[in-house]
Amino acid sequence: MSRLDTLLLAPVRGAERLLEQLLFGHRALVALGFLILTLLLGWQATQIRPDASFVKMIPSSHPYVSNYLEHRDELSGLGNSIRVVVAAKDGDILQPEFQQTLKAVTDELFFLPGVDRSALKSIWTPNVRWTEVTEEGFVGGPVIPEDYDGSAASLEQLKVNILRSGQLGRLVANDFGSALIQVPLFERLPETGEKLDYQQFSKRLETLVRQQYSSDQVDIHITGFAKVVGDLIDGAAQVATFFAIAFAVTLVLLYLYSHSVTGTLIPLCCSLIAVVWQLGLLNWLGYGLDPYSMLVPFLVFAIGVSHGVQVVNNVRIEAAAGADKLTAARKAFRTIFIAGFTALLSDGLGFVTLMVIDIQVIQDLAVAASLGVLVIVVTNLLLLPLLISWAGVGQRSIHKTRHGVERSAGLWRALVCFSRPKGALAALAVAVLLAWYGFNASRDLQIGDLSAGAPELREDSRYNLDNAFVTANYSNSSDVFVVMVKTPAEQCSRFETLQLVDRFQYYLTNVAGVQSSVSLVDVAERVTAGLNEGSLKWRSVSRNQYVINSSLRYVPSGLMNSNCSLLPVILFLEDHKAATLQRVSTAVDAFADRHNSDEIQFMMGAGNAGFEAATNEVIADAQYEMLLWVYGVVSLLCLLTFRSLRTVACIILPLALTSLLCQALMAKLGIGVKVATLPVIALGVGIGVDYGIYIYSRLNSFLQQGMALPEAYYETLRSTGKSVAFTGLTLAIGVVLWVFSPIRFQADMGVLLTFMFLLNMLGALILLPALSCLLNYRRETREVAQTVL
Template identity: 55%
Template sequence: MNNPTPKPQSAASGSRTEAFFESLVFGHRAAVLAVLAALLMVLTWQGLQVRPEASFTKMIPGNHEFINNYMDYRQELADLGNVVRIVVESKEGDIFTPEFQEVLKQVTDEVFYVPGVSRDGMKSLWTPNVRWQEVTEEGFVGGAVIPNGYDGSDAMIARLKANVFKSGQVGVLVGNDFQSAIILAPLQDVNPETGQPLDYRELSDFLEQNVRDKYASDNVQIRIVGFAKVIGDLIDGAVQVVLFFVLAVAITFALLWLYSRCLRSTFAVLACSIFAVFCQLGVLNLLGYGINPYSMLVPFLVFAIGVSHGVQIISAVLHNTVKGADKITAARLAFRSLYLAGITALVSDAIGFTTLMVIDIGVIRELAIAASIGVAVIIVTNLVALPIIASYVGVSKGGLAYARANQDKASLVERLFARFARPAQAKAVLAIALVLCGAGAYYSQFMKIGDLDAGAPELRPDSRYNRDNAYLVENYSTSTDVFVVMAQTEAEQCVAYGNLVWMDQLAAHLSNVPGVQKVSSVADVSKFGNFGMNEGSLKWYGLNRNQFITNASVAKAPEGLINAECTMAPVLVFLNDHKAETLDRVVAAMREFNAERAPDSVEFLLAAGNAGIEAATNDVIQQAQIKMLIWVYGVVIALCLLTFRSPRIVLAVVLPLMLTSLLGQALMALMGIGVKVATLPVIALGVGIGVDYGIYIFTKVREALADGKNLIESYAYTLHQTGKAVAFTGVTLAIGVATWAFSPIKFQADMGLLLTFMFLWNMLGALVLVPAIAWLLRIDNLAAKPAVDNSASAPADQRIDAAVQSPVAAKKAETEPA
């Protein structure tokens, strides 16, 4: 072609807004690209500084009744909240040997000096706050479990053994088989040496290197459990996720090249999407946020969304170039035809992600912030920077030749999906969709809230942590899953006879709940005290109405069962596990007790302990999941309505998303995946990303309808323009997140499975169900009365022809005022 390089008709063929933005971006493209490059470099440098983080308080609801009650008595309940348990196990023989006791002493000393350990609450056979007590003819006698002057001799070992039996610590700090002993270490939220929040990864590494690796031997095995260790293992596993990100990039590179056969376009899309990830991390770092195990999926999502929109841009550039446009014109036309749809989709994504803020859990709110920032960055990197880069690098000869060779051929996507706009196939699709909707509604009712597995469900069942936890559950009487009810009274009244009776009745009530192992409180101490003060007569094993006798019976109550002001006494409920149904039964039984009996002198407050906090988290998630879906769909519907000005188009876009959400919930029920902190955001994220497909499809459908085509012709045109890009994006993203199935972190594998399903189903819904719903709603009638100004949406082929074939008119249009 001998015509001079034309310029596109910014003002003539588009609205004033489009003309303004197009002129702003491409009229000063070198300056814009330089500014963006400098900004991206600064944010990328900041992104490299971001560090993994985790916080106990961010994992729990911020304003739940249970949590508020726990926070009021947090100091008194220090050893029932964020606690690490180190189990020292003897592989040969029992714990009553000098060699084992020496190791136990050394490990206790080592843990005592771990930064962040609350030393006054630490317990071990070697700490002075673990004592023995017995009744003699002279009354109570007792002392520290480790005898004074202990030297490891046979006599001292014999005394130690007797003291352990008298201490009541068998099954608590000493294994029922006497082959192991526990060191219990409560943790603070702040490292007192640095004044910074406790670094759980650093703590976990310290315990591994200075406790497990240092003291484990052929005769001794070290096991470590607790929230901090779970988080440490999660962070270690999350770091490995970087490998999955690299694998996802490699897979995307290969598929992009197969799709375009143009290395320039492939590198441009990948570079912009990867820069979007680093910039998102950079903004987070500037705002003072880190990245925790639960927000590790956000970089994947940002990369995925970036690729999704980048493919649309490159597809449009390829198409425009094949039609004869030069590289600048092709890029400008791609920007003009897609920036409105792209911004609408990305704003829908961002606002949809911010709906997660309704969930009052810190890590989910940070995830919402991170995802929204990432989407905002994509607007700059993939909708602005990518077209400018394309205007410089253009399309390679190989890519252009491949596109020209296939321009008149119906792609596989066109051959497979064009038929679904026809009445017969549309009816069949709608019938299948109704069946799937019914199946999804049926199975989704079995979806559970909370953890459905014992141990740490975030990790694999065969992980070292879960093996350690299983050992502790099997060999100790008191579980690691503790539900704490706080008995609150007037000052100095927590051991009043009447209040102890209520605690005793509550213990009897809860002991009959399935899943409860044992219930303990200061009332049990009083019973034992009365028993001991009366020569061990079983007739005296009970509560005494004489307050002076009761006061004497609890005089040596263990630390933690009464607070200093005697206004609160915890009732400890040891559970078999922290599964959702177990917690639901305990909370229901507790509420039933309060409702039916409602004592005046004591108020039983829920709840503390790791199981109580888990129950509060489940409650928040149960209340928030419906609210979150209402918000995310409300935002998507409002933005689609604002963009297309047609309720029928909005229905066609949103109904497939709703079906995907319903089927996703059914899949969670069938696979035993509970709705919890890790999985709840996936539902909102799936909707946010899925809406992109429908918006891009209806942008092209509306173009064709405005050109006078019927629905069948319009959908065929849409598939030719963007259908291949939609299918490619869905498959590529699904393959990328499917690699998470190999993650050592179970909840990331679960999220990968759910996102893979949602990516594929959203893609299929857009290509199969959208045209069927469009036929049902008679959307082709909109062509006669367009609801919006469609001048900017004239079919791309006509705009390209005008730009390429009429350079004089284009030049004139370029000089006209916008």
């Protein structure tokens, strides 16, 4: 062993010996410490709550979002908001009963905690008005007549007022079949300063609005970020059901594998303790569980089981060799600690690399996953051997290990062929073909959402049906992209500014995916025409600045700020698919590059579609940076552990092939790279590297005993291969159940993780020995190998 190797391994070996002495030399005291810690963190875990935030879902440092946050107070209603539609099942909205219901729903929403009441809009709110030009000048008033009494005459007047207000297609459906209420939300409750509880807010919408006011005559539709998050949290609650099923499946499979009650229950209990510790630490550190990180506890449980299986497997082997319970546990600890610690450290640092993505919800997921891996080091590498040193694995398990017929011997002998040159070349050839296919197929992988509505939910979900209703019946869709036009103070209404904004709006009407647009220009043009007897010839931006200034008296809130230095151009898009957002962003950028100056600047972009465009850009830039960090960190740890670049290649290349094929699968299934799916590849690599580390660690120990590669690999499969195969299949069976989830992104994660778990397992069992054979090929090794088996 070289001096460098000694320097690298000495601290690790020293820590291993110290931990072994502490763990097994003071078992009762250490166990009491574990019990106290579990009770304390268990109490903390019971306090954890769902935690969702609008700001956490968007990249706060992206220029689009920075522009919005800088002017958030001046963009009333253009950030986080919901839309509630009251629809008449028979007839139209011009019925007394319908208007009574619409008023009641408006009042109900007005008093909900978290609503920005000053910006709430409905035809029943005083900030929605109509204007008309007469021979005496402009006249106007609220859309609801002041003398409204539900009579036929007042309803007819209401219809006229709606048409004069310009709200047809905005707050009233194009066919008069429904009315919309625009409800802006605060991120924090003004009364208390607490974060808006999206789950509670969504429940209030369901109970106080949908359930209370839905009837045979009226239907309620609700869209918006708060409702999406609420539905996601409610759907994610079913994770507990999938967790219970996965636990039961793992329980049965683990017993069939170990033939031991203690060898089954102890790893499961230690993995559950890891989940409890993780949740407790998250709550103690001030974190909650958002819809995306709710799946992490399951992954922590799965990772814990995979490492627990390795410990139980080594205890069985030592016990079958004649060691007593304590000695078997101690020897298993020595055998497994360095490999297990390396694997878990690789997992944890791989998850930490998600922090490079500037979206807080992904960074929170990285923290949750990393904490989970950290506690597994304690619960499954320390606590599990401690408990099993008392309980053992049972005589039946020992007898099976010592005298049982190796039913998998035929499979192991078949796999040994991949550790010989011919089999290795065949495996490598197939891998190269798969890599070529994956590279070509993954070129079709897209960034962002590929479907309309909320892609996190099923197409037939209540939310997406509501969204489809709004899109079909209103000119202004729920996908809003806001471009902010910034000027010096008191300059936003200059003729030159409005003329350029008018050209900008006309330019964007020719961009595919833009449904309509609204800005201060539309008000100025309508008022100018009104001042000239409503003649359409005058419906344009007047060159007379006095005419423009006079029109400002009729500007609705939200179309300019108080000192006239900012005016938003509100674009309504057909959808928020990745291609649509890309076209709009490119078009706005091109216009801004040509016309931005010291006097006027076109800046993107608020609105839900603007935020999604920013998110797509961040993900597009970060996905390959994240992969480089993941593979760089894992490769470095493998290099420090095995001190061989060839070994690193043997472990990493199968993982890289799986990542490439996973991207190809996403492209084929129409799954875009977005907030929900981007972490999957990092999670798959982090968990998949465990297989390679355990296989190679065992293989290397046999090679150091002087065995030829085929013989060493056969012994590796007999001792470790079964546990690796068992782990891969168990994890896959657990996550494949997610495809039945009502949450689409959870179903997508289930498909992708199942694929990665199985392929990483096969890569470790087939491609790793093939690469080891080819990269470490020696003629003398081949000659010795011909005598084996």
